[in-house]
Amino acid sequence: MHKFFIRSFVSSLVLLFTFTVAAIAKDVKAAFVYIGPTGDHGWTYQHDVGRKAVEAAGFKTTYVEGVPESADAERVLRQLANSGHDVIFTTSFGYMNPTNKVAKEFPNVKFEHATGYKREHPNVSTYAARFYEGRTILGTIAGTMTKSNVIGYVASFPIPEVIRGINSFTLAAQKVNPNIKTKIVWAFTWYDPGKEAEAAKALIDQGADVIAQHTDSTAIVQMAEKAGVYAFGQASDMDKFAPKAVLTSVENNWGPYYVDRVKAVANGTWNQKDTWHGIGDGMVVISDLDSQMPADLRSKVKKLQADLASGKVHSFTGPIYDQKGNLMVAEGKTADDGMLAGMMTYVKGVEGDIPK
Amino acid sequence: MIKIVKRDQPSRAIFFFTPVLAIFLTLVAGGLIFFILGFKPFEALKFFFIVPIADKYGFSELLLKATPLCLIAIGLSFCFKSNNWNIGAEGQLTFGAIVSGGVALLFYEQEGFYILPIVILAGAIGGMLYASIPAILKTYFNTNEILVSLMLVYVSKLILDYLVVGPWSNPEGFNFPETRQFSDSAKLPLLFEGLRIHAGIFLALTAVVISWFVFYKTYLGFQMKVSGFSLKTAKYAGYKGKKMIILVFLISGACAGLAGVGEITGPIGQLHREISPDYGFTAIIVAFLGRLHPVGIIFASLVVAITYLGAETAQIFMQIPKYTGQVFQGMILFFLLASDYLLFFKFKFIGSKK
Numbered sequence: 001m002h003k004f005f006i007r008s009f010v011s012s013l014v015l016l017f018t019f020t021v022a023a024i025a026k027d028v029k030a031a032f033v034y035i036g037p038t039g040d041h042g043w044t045y046q047h048d049v050g051r052k053a054v055e056a057a058g059f060k061t062t063y064v065e066g067v068p069e070s071a072d073a074e075r076v077l078r079q080l081a082n083s084g085h086d087v088i089f090t091t092s093f094g095y096m097n098p099t100n101k102v103a104k105e106f107p108n109v110k111f112e113h114a115t116g117y118k119r120e121h122p123n124v125s126t127y128a129a130r131f132y133e134g135r136t137i138l139g140t141i142a143g144t145m146t147k148s149n150v151i152g153y154v155a156s157f158p159i160p161e162v163i164r165g166i167n168s169f170t171l172a173a174q175k176v177n178p179n180i181k182t183k184i185v186w187a188f189t190w191y192d193p194g195k196e197a198e199a200a201k202a203l204i205d206q207g208a209d210v211i212a213q214h215t216d217s218t219a220i221v222q223m224a225e226k227a228g229v230y231a232f233g234q235a236s237d238m239d240k241f242a243p244k245a246v247l248t249s250v251e252n253n254w255g256p257y258y259v260d261r262v263k264a265v266a267n268g269t270w271n272q273k274d275t276w277h278g279i280g281d282g283m284v285v286i287s288d289l290d291s292q293m294p295a296d297l298r299s300k301v302k303k304l305q306a307d308l309a310s311g312k313v314h315s316f317t318g319p320i321y322d323q324k325g326n327l328m329v330a331e332g333k334t335a336d337d338g339m340l341a342g343m344m345t346y347v348k349g350v351e352g353d354i355p356k
Numbered sequence: 357m358i359k360i361v362k363r364d365q366p367s368r369a370i371f372f373f374t375p376v377l378a379i380f381l382t383l384v385a386g387g388l389i390f391f392i393l394g395f396k397p398f399e400a401l402k403f404f405f406i407v408p409i410a411d412k413y414g415f416s417e418l419l420l421k422a423t424p425l426c427l428i429a430i431g432l433s434f435c436f437k438s439n440n441w442n443i444g445a446e447g448q449l450t451f452g453a454i455v456s457g458g459v460a461l462l463f464y465e466q467e468g469f470y471i472l473p474i475v476i477l478a479g480a481i482g483g484m485l486y487a488s489i490p491a492i493l494k495t496y497f498n499t500n501e502i503l504v505s506l507m508l509v510y511v512s513k514l515i516l517d518y519l520v521v522g523p524w525s526n527p528e529g530f531n532f533p534e535t536r537q538f539s540d541s542a543k544l545p546l547l548f549e550g551l552r553i554h555a556g557i558f559l560a561l562t563a564v565v566i567s568w569f570v571f572y573k574t575y576l577g578f579q580m581k582v583s584g585f586s587l588k589t590a591k592y593a594g595y596k597g598k599k600m601i602i603l604v605f606l607i608s609g610a611c612a613g614l615a616g617v618g619e620i621t622g623p624i625g626q627l628h629r630e631i632s633p634d635y636g637f638t639a640i641i642v643a644f645l646g647r648l649h650p651v652g653i654i655f656a657s658l659v660v661a662i663t664y665l666g667a668e669t670a671q672i673f674m675q676i677p678k679y680t681g682q683v684f685q686g687m688i689l690f691f692l693l694a695s696d697y698l699l700f701f702k703f704k705f706i707g708s709k710k
Contacts, residue, residue: 031672037679064671066678069630071623074552075417076668083672093532094630117530158521160531188517344531355521 028266030054030258031085032063033076035092036191042216042235043190043252047091047114049236050254057259059266069094074102081106087265089258090114100124110270112261115161117341122272127257130278131161132168132340133308134250135212136315137286137301138232139172141247142180142210144297145230149179152203152211154220156190158354160343162214167347168315169212174349182350183208193219204229221246237287248301249287256282276337280309316340321348359704366699374698375645375652378691379659385687386680395676403673404666404684416551418661420623424449424615424632426657427560428639430567431611433648434604437571438580439587442605444490444505445612446636448483450512452613453620454519455482457627460542460620461524461535471541476559476617483613484606486512491605495598501605509636520627534628544622556618563611568650580604612636633664641689660685 032051036044044065051061062085067076073095080088081102087110090099096116103111103121111124119126142151151173155162170182183206185199197219200211204223210230213220218241224231225242233239233249257275264270277283286305289298307313316335320328322345329335335343346354386404387397409415428445435442456479463471490504520533529536544554571577579600583590590597619631642660646652667681 062672062675064668064678067668068633069628070633071420071552071619072633072664072668074623075665076672078413079668079672094534094628097537097626157517157533158531159533188514342530355518 027060028086028262029060029062029084030262030265031080031088032061033067033073033080033088033090033092033095034063034065035069035094036066036216038063038065040191040216041218041238041241044091044216046235046252047089047254050258051089053255054258054262057263059262067095074098077102078105081109086110087112087262087270110261110265119272119274125261125273125275127273127275127277128161129252129254129283130276131250131252131284132164132315133278134284134286135165135169136172136308136313137304138212138248138250139169139174140176140301140304141232141293141297142169142212142230143173143175143177145247145293146173146177146180146210148207148209149177149181150207150209151180151182152200152206152208153182153184154196154199154203154211154213154215155184155186156215157188158186158344160341163346163354164340164343165214166350167320167343170347170349171316171320180349184350184352186355187215189215191216193217196220197223200224200231201227218242233287239287239290244292247290247293251285251287253283253285278308279305280311322346323348323350357706359706360701361704363700363702367702370698372647372649372652374695375647375656375692377695378645378688381691381695382684382687385691386684389680389683390676393676395674400670400674400676403670403676404680405662407673408662408665408669413551414665416548416553417665418658419553419557421661421664422657423557423560424618424635425639425642425660426653427556427563427615427618428612428636429642429646429653429657430560430563430650431608432639432643433567433646433650433653434570434580434607436584436643437648438583438600438604440491440494440601440604441502442487442490442505442608443502443640444487444507444509444636445608445639446632446634447505447509447512448486448609448612449616449619449632449636450509450516451486451616452479452481452483452609453616453627453631454512454516455479455485456613456617457535457538457620458519458524460538461627463539463542464536465539467539467541469541471539472544472621475542475621476614479613479617480610481613483609483611483616485609487605487609487612488602491602495601516627516631517629520629524627535626537626538621542621543625544618552623554618554622556614556622559614559618563614564650564654571650576600576603612639615639638685641685645688645692660688663688 034044038044038048051063055061064076067073077098089112091114093115096113096118099111099113100118100120103124107123113126115128116126153166173180183203185202187195187199189195196215196217200220200223203211204227211220211224212232213234216235218238221231221233221238221242224245230247231245233246235252237249237251239246314334316329318329318333319331322328387401390397390400409418432445456475459478460475490501493499493504494501520535524535526534526536544556547553579595620627642656646656663681663684667678670676671678
């Protein structure tokens with residue numbers, strides 16, 4: 001009896017202790033700063049899905065949407081840091097300098113900046129996704145499905161991230177169909193349904209029968225649906241917006257990373273990192289493959305997906321030539337991350353020049 | 357019985373009372389919207405209008421936000437008073453920022469007291485150059501200045517895009533669309549340690565004083581007012597209309613250009629794609645809410661500035677969508693235009709006499 005009492009006392013103490021630790025840990029509050037509205041069904045929408053995963057893991061979260069990259073970003077960040085948030089995710093490139101500036105003033109708050117490269121203070125980490133791996137899959141599908149051998153691509157801004165995507169897409173499409181041409185229209189926006197639809201229309205008029213996009217709205221897949229051509233969803237699964245046109249989507253899956261980082265803050269194990277995850281780590285996800293695709297293509301894509309995840313296949317495997325025919329990556333070699341990060345030349349087969 | 361009667365003359369008291377009425381009605385309607393959305397109206401209004409400026413930092417942010425709005429609105433009041441509809445202040449702001457940013461980049465990593473004045477002047481000249489396009493087209497080719505100035509906004513943003521993506525992008529910046537950071541000599545000094553309010557506020561206050569002097573103490577101000585009331589009268593009186601159109605556009609452009617300078621050499625410190633959250637358009641609301649009067653514009657810029665700050669605070673603390681800030685700006689303008697009805701009409705109470 002006595003022994004039992006002690007044992008139950010000890011075990012309840014242990015239980016109490018674990019509960020307290022858990023309770024302290026769950027006190028961590030995370031904040032998210034968004035460039036667009038949470039209902040854009042693209043970039044911001046997917047970050048908000050990630051935020052909800054953090055909530056589901058038992059943490060409190062706050063978000064501010066539609067924060068311009070102007071002088072306003074700094075105020076929002078400082079307000080969030082000042083109001084009891086322990087970790088702040090800033091989800092657009094233009095927040096890079098404000099993030100580092102505010103991080104200096106709040107050394108106890110952790111900052112996570114998406115798609116940037118500056119980590120000027122020990123409490124700033126950066127993270128990005130290897131979307132180009134997803135575009136290798138899209139290129140493979142596009143090269144197989146096209147009949148006109150003209151593939152349209154609506155691009156946003158001529159920065160390495162976007163050029164890399166165009167190249168990875170084109171290389172994969174050439175591999176299955178050496179005759180294809182990729183036509184680019186620069187929309188000079190990340191999110192503008194009107195402009196994006198116009199760009200898609202222009203490409204369709206030029207004979208493109210598959211349209212890829214590196215902008216965030218659903219306007220392009222809807223335009224493709226109307227015109228009866230194929231398209232790919234961007235950032236989120238856009239199948240429901242254009243069930244006939246969308247063959248698959250490349251989804252940005254931030255949830256696991258966000259939960260991981262917030263937990264690290266809670267456990268006191270957070271450290272500065274530069275994360276660049278792809279299909280293998282689950283940050284880039286390929287949606288369900290449409291049944292319009294032939295069965296052998298679908299199984300080929302599944303295999304490619306597994307090989308990209310395991311690292312057996314790299315999106316940029318030589319020989320790769322630029323538009324003028326100069327060798328970029330030698331046979332048997334793969335492009336390193338440094339080359340990928342600064343990629344500002346088109347590969348052979350892409351039409352037109354990069355706007356300068 | 358109540359009867360609506362046309363006034364013989366627009367009431368001057370009502371003229372200055374309606375903006376206050378518009379703000380009051382906006383608060384009531386805003387409270388109602390919060391209530392419908394399921395928030396406590398008074399708490400929401402508190403987070404919207406009081407919490408953001410309750411501390412020193414918040415107040416400095418209010419002034420920081422109001423500075424470009426006030427500066428642009430003062431410039432616009434010159435145009436609007438004289439019946440010139442310059443809708444393109446955003447473009448003049450952008451082009452002013454481009455020119456002054458270009459000069460600031462020329463002085464990269466150089467120090468010297470002379471740099472800042474040159475940078476500021478360049479911004480004013482840039483804004484003037486850009487505003488002169490709709491002005492010249494209007495005076496000599498009879499084009500519609502509303503369309504021309506508005507369309508030029510998009511042109512200026514594309515020029516900025518081109519420059520920060522291409523020739524002016526930071527060589528060490530991995531081709532991301534931004535320039536280098538300006539050197540300290542090319543930046544407006546901060547007024548207080550730890551706060552972002554900068555010397556640009558003096559530019560705005562100077563513009564307020566000058567505009568008051570021109571409007572109420574000079575012949576030019578009188579000419580502008582007459583042209584505003586009736587172009588025919590102005591012509592009959594022999595005023596040189598063309599000269600004045602160009603002059604008011606230049607003043608307006610200079611003010612917008614200076615507002616652009618304040619943003620890039622103040623809190624931003626470099627050129628990138630998004631230097632203004634549409635200050636040039638919001639300033640149109642400010643100008644009308646302030647009744648095109650210099651003092652009125654000061655108050656109006658503070659009121660409109662707080663809708664920006666309040667929207668952020670309300671989202672952080674109450675999860676109210678941030679876009680309600682724009683709803684508030686829209687409501688202020690709507691109620692102002694609606695209550696202008698009272699300027700020209702009055703309610704008359706008539707007893708039922710037999």
